[in-house]
């Protein structure tokens with residue numbers, strides 16, 4: 001049995017948290033490969049080490065040296081080593097790291113050093129070998145993960161090591177320079193390692209006891225999701241649920257390795273099990289829906305033209321204008337004579353919206369284009385919805401009862417989710433209404 005464990009920023013934030021990590025690792029000999037984040041926040045207004053490292057990079061650009069910010073980082077790591085009673089010569093490692101950040105003049109290199117230092121300390125404290133992610137994780141010339149190369153390297157390198165700590169968040173690009181994933185990317189490293197060593201389980205340790213049905217800032221009593229499928233997590237993460245990086249599912253999905261989201265500070269809680277469809281074990285208490293997530297600030301371009309459906313290439317011509325402005329489309333619900341193009345409003349700033357609408361008008365000569373701004377998208381996700389009659393009716397009745405006007409509806413053909421668009425001002429009310437309608 002092999003378990004890969006990833007510990008997030010709060011689990012690495014100070015010596016107390018790291019001691020807790022050691023307890024968890026020591027409790028199960030199957031926990032052989034440990035991926036760590038950089039130390040995160042210790043209290044609400046604290047600054048994450050990764051954010052400090054981006055500051056270091058900015059200081060190097062402006063003043064040629066990162067001494068001011070690096071001194072704060074230095075102090076934090078020295079304190080952790082001291083509190084853990086380690087004999088590790090962290091000062092020399094920090095001196096070398098500061099020098100390298102000054103010389104490399106690369107934001108990714110600077111940012112990656114939080115995980116690097118965190119892993120050196122964790123390896124020493126756990127008595128595990130330190131294995132650098134830079135030896136194994138490789139990106140291609142388009143900046144995408146080079147999957148086959150990385151998988152090979154991970155499985156070869158780690159087959160020689162019984163127990164290892166590996167820094168998350170980074171690898172090397174095709175030119176051999178350090179490159180990071182997007183923020184929160186240590187989750188992806190954990191998933192890559194789990195696949196590479198053919199783990200039985202990928203444990204993702206964080207500071208919450210799993211995925212909640214919805215954002216607890218909106219519904220304080222939101223329940224924990226005990227079990228969820230890979231695809232549902234993809235949908236929820238993409239729509240803003242922030243427990244796990246949206247790209248962390250793909251690597252383990254190939255080998256059907258389940259992920260268990262666990263709470264470092266409440267290890268007795270079961271957390272959330274993320275499983276492939278075929279491993280999902282239905283329970284009679286299952287709610288029809290699994291989760292609700294959403295995002296604010298979208299713009300809808302509602303394009304209407306009679307006989308649109310008979311006009312060959314209509315949608316393509318609209319989309320080619322959108323592409324010309326380098327804008328991504330989120331959803332594209334269509335009717336016989338209407339097409340709605342839904343776009344994140346941030347992409348339409350600085351005159352892009354009016355220029356683009358003008359060009360669409362010229363290109364497809366519609367009857368009219370109506371622009372609706374300040375729209376929120378809310379996804380109600382659940383693999384159980386496909387089997388159950390009346391889910392949509394329950395959803396829409398709940399919203400009607402709350403006087404919420406639905407501006408757009410999009411049900412994916414997988415019947416895994418129903419996405420609705422409502423005014424930003426109705427966002428919270430809408431999530432509360434859906435929760436109340438479905439969760440017993």
Ligand code: ASP
Nearest residue numbers: 037050169183184185186
């Ligand atoms: N430390 C990085 C971040 O703050 C990566 C991670 O924690 O996963 O985004």
